[in-house]
Amino acid sequence: MDNAIKLHYNVDGEDFTLAGTTSATVKKYLKTLGLPPDVIRRTAIAMYEAEINMVIHADGGVIDVEITPEKIHIVLKDRGPGIPDVEKAMQEGYSTASNEIRELGFGAGMGLPNIKTCSDEMKVDTVIGEGTTMDLVINIK
Amino acid sequence: MKLSEVKELLNAEVYAGADRLDTEVCEACGSDLMSDVLAFVKDRALLLTGLQNLQVLRTAEMMDIEVVVFVRGKVPTQDIIDFAAAHKMVIMTTELPMYVSCGILYSNGLQSRRAGVRLG
Ligand SMILES: Nc1ncnc2c1ncn2[C@@H]1O[C@H](COP(=O)(O)OP(=O)(O)O)[C@@H](O)[C@H]1O
Numbered sequence: 081m082d083n084a085i086k087l088h089y090n091v092d093g094e095d096f097t098l099a100g101t102t103s104a105t106v107k108k109y110l111k112t113l114g115l116p117p118d119v120i121r122r123t124a125i126a127m128y129e130a131e132i133n134m135v136i137h138a139d140g141g142v143i144d145v146e147i148t149p150e151k152i153h154i155v156l157k158d159r160g161p162g163i164p165d166v167e168k169a170m171q172e173g174y175s176t177a178s179n180e181i182r183e184l185g186f187g188a189g190m191g192l193p194n195i196k197t198c199s200d201e202m203k204v205d206t207v208i209g210e211g212t213t214m215d216l217v218i219n220i221k
Numbered sequence: 222m223k224l225s226e227v228k229e230l231l232n233a234e235v236y237a238g239a240d241r242l243d244t245e246v247c248e249a250c251g252s253d254l255m256s257d258v259l260a261f262v263k264d265r266a267l268l269l270t271g272l273q274n275l276q277v278l279r280t281a282e283m284m285d286i287e288v289v290v291f292v293r294g295k296v297p298t299q300d301i302i303d304f305a306a307a308h309k310m311v312i313m314t315t316e317l318p319m320y321v322s323c324g325i326l327y328s329n330g331l332q333s334r335r336a337g338v339r340l341g
């Protein structure tokens with residue numbers, strides 16, 4: 081599609097205080113495009129939870145966002161340990177996060193289920209020892 | 222409820238956004254779990270939390286939450302005050318603990334939409 085907007089970001093896996101800055105940037109940008117509030121909100125939440133996961137469970141990675149008049153497509157690719165059992169990871173309350181992360185307010189095991197709720201399509205592609213790619217689509221209606 | 226009333230009821234100290242205390246909020250949420258905030262809060266609520274780090278404010282930013290009340294006397298650090306100022310958020314701190322703070326605001330009329338749903 082030739083009128084697609086494409087954005088590319090690197091996400092630092094070292095610094096938890098920076099986690100979510102990419103999602104915040106994208107959210108601001110979506111606002112300038114004048115998209116419906118519900119679309120912006122769902123995109124922001126799904127992307128933020130996925131970005132936090134990249135930082136706390138993997139080692140950072142890259143995020144690509146493509147915006148067309150029909151949809152927002154987000155691909156988050158990390159070089160982390162992979163997810164051994166995706167079905168289990170998708171359950172509410174399942175988390176392998178450390179106590180340190182819990183003390184910071186994350187690690188309640190609500191991220192993946194909420195990403196699913198907020199997106200219209202969600203694909204998780206994961207290889208143990210290589211990393212995880214999360215593919216999210218939010219339709220603009 | 223106006224933020225000036227929130228400040229008064231909780232005897233809170235305002236650290237950012239003191240010029241916006243005439244803002245109205247109609248819903249509130251008390252939580253230390255940011256993922257719960259992301260999953261259950263409607264926009265533009267007031268957030269009460271015992272947690273204090275930049276992720277709290279970033280979570281608020283993602284949810285269009287413009288008011289954060291830190292309970293149990295947690296005085297915000299400068300990076301939090303700066304973030305709040307840059308993002309036009311109001312932040313305040315109350316000495317009261319979470320349960321009491323929520324109870325006071327609730328009983329004075331600041332109820333959550335979810336709780337307002339009639340059961341059965
Ligand atoms: N990018 C990722 N790389 C490796 N593991 C992940 C990733 N994202 C999620 N997981 C696994 O799935 C679990 C559930 O994720 P989530 O629902 O976001 O909960 P939380 O992040 O609170 O633990 C995590 O605890 C972790 O074990």
Ligand SMILES: [Mg+2]
Binds near residue numbers: 129189
């Ligand atoms: Mg998570």
